[in-house]
Amino acid sequence: MRVAVCQLNARDDRKVNLAAAELLLERAAAGGADLAVLPEYVDYLGPAAGLLDPEPVDGEVGQFFAAVARRLGMWVVAGSIHERGPDPDHTYNTSLVFDRSGTLAASYRKIHLYDVEIPGRVSYLESATVAPGAQPVVVDVEGLRVGLSICYDLRFPELYRQLTTDGGAQLLVVPAAFMLHTGRDHWEVLLRARAIENQCFVAAAGQTGDHEPGRTCFGRSMVVDPWGLVLTQVPDGQGVAIADLDLDRLRTIRAELPSLANRRL
Numbered sequence: 001m002r003v004a005v006c007q008l009n010a011r012d013d014r015k016v017n018l019a020a021a022e023l024l025l026e027r028a029a030a031g032g033a034d035l036a037v038l039p040e041y042v043d044y045l046g047p048a049a050g051l052l053d054p055e056p057v058d059g060e061v062g063q064f065f066a067a068v069a070r071r072l073g074m075w076v077v078a079g080s081i082h083e084r085g086p087d088p089d090h091t092y093n094t095s096l097v098f099d100r101s102g103t104l105a106a107s108y109r110k111i112h113l114y115d116v117e118i119p120g121r122v123s124y125l126e127s128a129t130v131a132p133g134a135q136p137v138v139v140d141v142e143g144l145r146v147g148l149s150i151c152y153d154l155r156f157p158e159l160y161r162q163l164t165t166d167g168g169a170q171l172l173v174v175p176a177a178f179m180l181h182t183g184r185d186h187w188e189v190l191l192r193a194r195a196i197e198n199q200c201f202v203a204a205a206g207q208t209g210d211h212e213p214g215r216t217c218f219g220r221s222m223v224v225d226p227w228g229l230v231l232t233q234v235p236d237g238q239g240v241a242i243a244d245l246d247l248d249r250l251r252t253i254r255a256e257l258p259s260l261a262n263r264r265l
């Protein structure tokens with residue numbers, strides 16, 4: 001299984017964002033990727049006032065990614081989009097997974113919402129406009145078990161443990177828009193920790209660069225192997241990085257260092 005992580009700088013224009021995402025997906029497909037992962041909020045990253053009416057998963061944005069997946073014959077994790085929420089004031093932050101025929105194979109609503117106040121650095125109250133999901137999701141991608149998550153979820157190891165032990169995950173995907181302030185110190189450490197402790201591959205696709213209003217994202221999208229080694233990463237700016245997942249290596253690591261089997265509950 002060949003996996004691509006696509007690093008994007010989404011702005012406040014849905015049409016422009018979708019076109020940029022499509023270009024990155026085309027690069028992933030040209031590189032032979034079977035599965036490509038896009039970042040969180042691939043449809044829109046900008047002032048709340050500029051957000052178009054949020055749609056259901058089969059709205060225009062969903063249909064757009066379905067068509068791209070079908071045209072490229074590639075699995076696509078449309079990182080996350082603004083899904084119509086439970087009331088007019090709240091959306092869901094939802095990841096969509098399309099198979100090679102463009103059929104929606106799974107969707108996952110971000111469970112952990114980013115409500116953080118670091119004076120002078122980060123001020124974010126995601127729960128003011130987003131309703132949380134409640135259901136962890138693992139999807140079968142041609143025999144590969146893929147656990148879904150979004151951005152801030154990365155700080156909650158119990159979610160990934162559940163995806164792995166209950167859901168049988170072998171690959172954990174993390175679409176994100178990690179900010180520069182936290183990302184530069186925490187992003188890679190957290191991704192490698194989730195990979196090591198769950199003995200899973202991790203494919204993490206981040207937003208990069210500046211976004212209105214005043215948000216700068218860290219980027220550094222990467223694929224990590226179950227030993228915690230970074231197989232590939234995207235430098236600053238938009239781009240794609242591709243890695244082959246060797247499932248024999250995953251099985252060997254789990255057999256030789258059986259920390260999942262050695263858990264004491």
Ligand SMILES: O=C(O)CCC(=O)C(=O)O
Pocket residue numbers: 113114150151152153155177178179182183186
């Ligand atoms: O956890 C972090 O540091 C960043 C999380 C974030 O930006 C998000 O969930 O949108």
